[in-house]
Amino acid sequence: MKQGKISEAVIRRLPRYYRHLITLNEQGVERISSGELANIMNLNASQIRQDFNNFDSFGQQGYGYQVKNLIKELGKILALNKTYKMIIIGAGNIGRALTFYDGFRNSGFEVCALFDNDPSLVGCMYRDVPVYHVDLLEEYIAKNNITIGIYAAHSSFAQDLSEKMIKAGVKAIWNFAPVDINSSVPVENVHLVDSLYVLSYKLNNQSGA
Amino acid sequence: MKQGKISEAVIRRLPRYYRHLITLNEQGVERISSGELANIMNLNASQIRQDFNNFDSFGQQGYGYQVKNLIKELGKILALNKTYKMIIIGAGNIGRALTFYDGFRNSGFEVCALFDNDPSLVGCMYRDVPVYHVDLLEEYIAKNNITIGIYAAHSSFAQDLSEKMIKAGVKAIWNFAPVDINSSVPVENVHLVDSLYVLSYKLNNQSGA
DNA sequence: TAGATTGTTAATCGATTAACAATC
């Protein structure tokens, strides 16, 4: 592990490497060269080697990379060997979908509770996950060692409730509201509308993919 | 409109400009300089002017930019003055949430139908949107002039069904499955798991935001 | 050993930032 300052571009490629390597492993591929991986992922082989060597030398000259080993190492870098307790603010469409989404459940990310201010939702159970009133947010976070706060409610409360989450002990925020949150902890945005607008732009201004 | 080849980085900032300008307009702000906007958005004023001048000269020397005008122009660039008929493949958590999501409904993006192969879902109505069997996909797209296909089903069918959508006439794909789709039309990915993994990385490797 | 492929340094390319003349 050398780990200087890693650029945003590199960080964003890491999950993609991970995903493709998982697939390769499932297909029974045991080793792969940067060239082959570059082909599959539509990247440059040099870039792949540069990316990996930001962290460590995972390969072997003349041989390539062992898929299983690379998965293990990338998993460590992405800190997927840990478990994370999460809460969701907003028990609407998105909050509900994320609660039921099993893409990360099995990899150590657990939704422990939802919070809302709508009396018709407070008290509900989404499968085995309870919906509490948002007034209980801070107490719950502190008591239950929640590390990730997911924000899926109305934009207007995003800044205020984010600050409350942070004060209560949350270490990262996953934001689904179409707003930019000011924060002392890392924020990762999923701006659905922005994404659709980009698609709209490309649809109208580009022919190819 | 000059419109040479616009870089991906610029394109991705456009919706964010749009969003912030809408907010400013709602707050009654009538004009803004690149410097003020840079402050608000945490960007560099030069970058903002460069970005806008990729398309046209929207400002006025010594004065700045008229917020309303800028909104109009960015709307045109993003092609938000048009309307788009969309379908969703996958009537599960995500497909359902997107059907009910009203962040884009009011801006001309209409979900017309969902498709699934689960017999317990086919025939359902999600509010006023019907769920059809996926066998009807191509016929429906062709007959109803669908331009955007949203993919929110299992990864394993993503490539095959995308190709079918494109053949049937879809002009862009919004993909929510954790897989990279090969496509002749623009694809915009919302890789939820990738996004969460990036957050996991930052949570463990960076202190600040 | 010869061949392959890495790790790493150097070259290139593109994006961001600075500077400033144009002009409202």
Added chain:
DNA sequence: TAGATTGTTAATCGATTAACAATC
């Protein structure tokens, strides 16, 4: 007119790609 701020050219910075010695 003087002041402000754009549009645009030039400088800088960082990311991607190429090249190649190291080495398995």
